[in-house]
Amino acid sequence: METAAGRAQSSSHRPSFIGPQPPVQQPAPVKGLPMQGPSLPSAGQRARSMPAINGRGTEAFAHGAGQVARAAAKCDKCDGPHLTDVCPHFRKPRDEHKDAWVNLGAKRPQSMGADSGNYVIRNAKTVRQPGDGSCLxxxxxxxxxxxxxxxxxxxxxxxxxxxxxxxxKDNPHLEISGDTLEEWIRWDSNTTSTNYAKRMAVGGWGGGIEMA
Structure with a gap:
């Protein structure tokens, strides 16, 4: 005697035969209506209309990506956590040093290290130091x-x-190679010797001014 469960199990393994299907009937065109369906928006239209998490679309996404880039950037001028083009300490472009006008039109322009030759160090060793921005x-x-x-x-x-x-800070008028210390600082950093010394006492890369 076949139970209902057995009939259900046997019917699940029974092969099914599908006969020829009748052709799909297309609806007749209605006068005054277009045959094509509504056109899909392009990828650019979808991107412009796509809502972001804060509801401002791709403009908000681009703004957020810019904030991430600025947060990960490091300034080439002062080593600060911002883009070089928006450095708050070096806002103006560097002026031409007066030595450039001295060499203007000169047949033998003066330059540092032009005739110093090539030196090969044969007896040296590598000394490790912490990466804290104070290598000098x-x-x-x-x-x-x-x-x-x-x-x-x-x-x-x-x-x-x-x-x-x-x-x-205490010797802004000290003359080095024909220029005072404050003139070198103004040309190199576009700031006063007092502000430069205040910033350098806390952090930042040292250079020629500190070595001089």
Whole structure:
């Protein structure tokens, strides 16, 4: 005797035969209506009308992506966390140094390092230092430590940074290679020697001004 469950199980394995299907009847055109359906929007139209999380579409998405790029950027001028083009410390383009006018039209223009030759260092070693943006001051501490002037370490590098910044602040009229220290700072950083020293005492890459 076949039960209902057995009939259901046997019917599930029974092959099904599908005969020829009748052709699909297309609806007759109605006078005054177009034959084609509504046109789909293009990819650009869909992107412009696509709502974002905050409801402002792709413009908000682009704005958010720009914020992420700015947050991950590092300035090439001051090493700050912003794009180089929007640096708050170096807003104006650098002026031409007066030495450029001295060399204008000169047959033998003056230049630093033009005839210094090529040197190959044969006896040297690599000295590691922390990546804290104070590579110049770590290097100076290491060089002076060999003469007993300074010790090597994070504290010593920070102390040397503050000491040099204080010297720059207190000696703006010190002449170096024909220009005062404040003139070099104005050309290099487009700021005053006081503001430059205040910023350099806290952080930032050192360069020719600090070494001079």
């Amino acid at each position: 001051f770590h290097s100076l501490c290491y060089g002076m430590s060999r003469y007993g002037i300074c010790r090597v370490g994070r504290y010593e590098a920070d102390a040397l940074r503050r000491e040099i910044a204080m010297f720059i």
